[in-house]
Amino acid sequence: MTYLNVDSISKNFEDFNALERISFTIEKGEFICFLGPSGCGKTTLLRIIAGLENQSSGRLEQNEIDISHLPVKDRDFGIVFQSYALFPNLTVSENIEYGLRSLKMSKSERQQRVAELLELMALQDHHAKYPTQLSGGQQQRVALARAIALKPGLLLLDEPLSALDAQVRTRLRGEITGLQRRLGITTIMVTHDQEEAMSMADRIVVMNHGQIEQIGTPNEIYSHPASRFVAEFVGTMNTAPCQIKNKQLVLANNQYLTTDIADVGNDTEHATVGIRPEHIELDDSETFSSTAENVFAAQIEHIEFQGRFTRLTLNIDGWNTPVYADISLTYGGNSTLRFGQQIQVRLPARNLHLFTPGGTLNPSLGKLETKTKPMPETAGIAAKTSNATTRTHSAEVAQ
């Protein structure tokens, strides 16, 4: 069931377009992340949904009610900011209780609800402390408790973890998603951290320059990026300019690449090929035959041990930038790899992504799908009607 309908929302700050016709829907109980680089409009969109900022045009519906022009006090949401925003002169219990005072609740009912929330957020031992006596993670748990105290229909989280150190952030990620699932509360979180979005969200709205680049599950976004921007922003994608000539991909220095993509589109000098680092194969016992497809000589420029894998930086003919290859710990030749070594790598045809002026072609369960750029006036509608529907950013087309 659709809980929030964001319909063609635009926002101008004088002559600057911060948001351009943003449209999508959120199902009841979903956890959505707005993900994108600094300045792409994530916070502005969240603030418009909260009513803290007015949209220049467009419509918002929450639970089938038009809230487009509803004052903040009449909207049904709880919000948590990056900066905790707790009252320094109130204790933990008093901070949580604060919002409940606006309800017609007896003091004992309020205390009962505060006790429930203290337990829910494991804050019982800290109930009498003031915010300055708490760690960052504890303060953010108080802010969360306060945000959900009124049992709002919508929980809005504006970069709630970015002020915390890495370990606390990881722990709180799990606590927030666990809480969200238990309460079934529809949640939107703003983040510029793709790892955070991937690990927490049911669906991610990837934004760039005030527009939606792609909406999809973390897996869809990672495996089938709708544009070069998404491919490079979410995870690591090695890319190189290439030409399409007679259905073949030609890299710099006349290096040819074979792809599984049945129809690579029309000839063009302005395509880009991409491959994720984990898909590059190393020849550990010189088993690649000299006639195998997409086998290249490569030189190891850097070796970085990352714990779960080793990241090699490679120099490969035809690629105009260093190419990353992630080698699993179980790879037999791991211990013998060394700086400067000449090796052979294979770029499997089935793992190549292709970004062309006509759209994006991604590997997909044995077949490849073509994503074409929707017309600007239908882009928003398209994003709304399909989870994984896409826009191709104009910068990519213009490459």
Ligand SMILES: Nc1ncnc2c1ncn2[C@@H]1O[C@H](COP(=O)(O)OP(=O)(O)OP(=O)(O)O)[C@@H](O)[C@H]1O
């Ligand atoms: N009140 C304002 N007046 C003028 N421009 C604004 C205002 N608020 C935001 N902007 C501009 O709108 C754009 C989007 O801002 P927004 O804060 O939504 O970005 P963001 O994606 O949340 O970035 P960040 O991750 O850095 O917080 C930015 O270019 C910003 O400078």
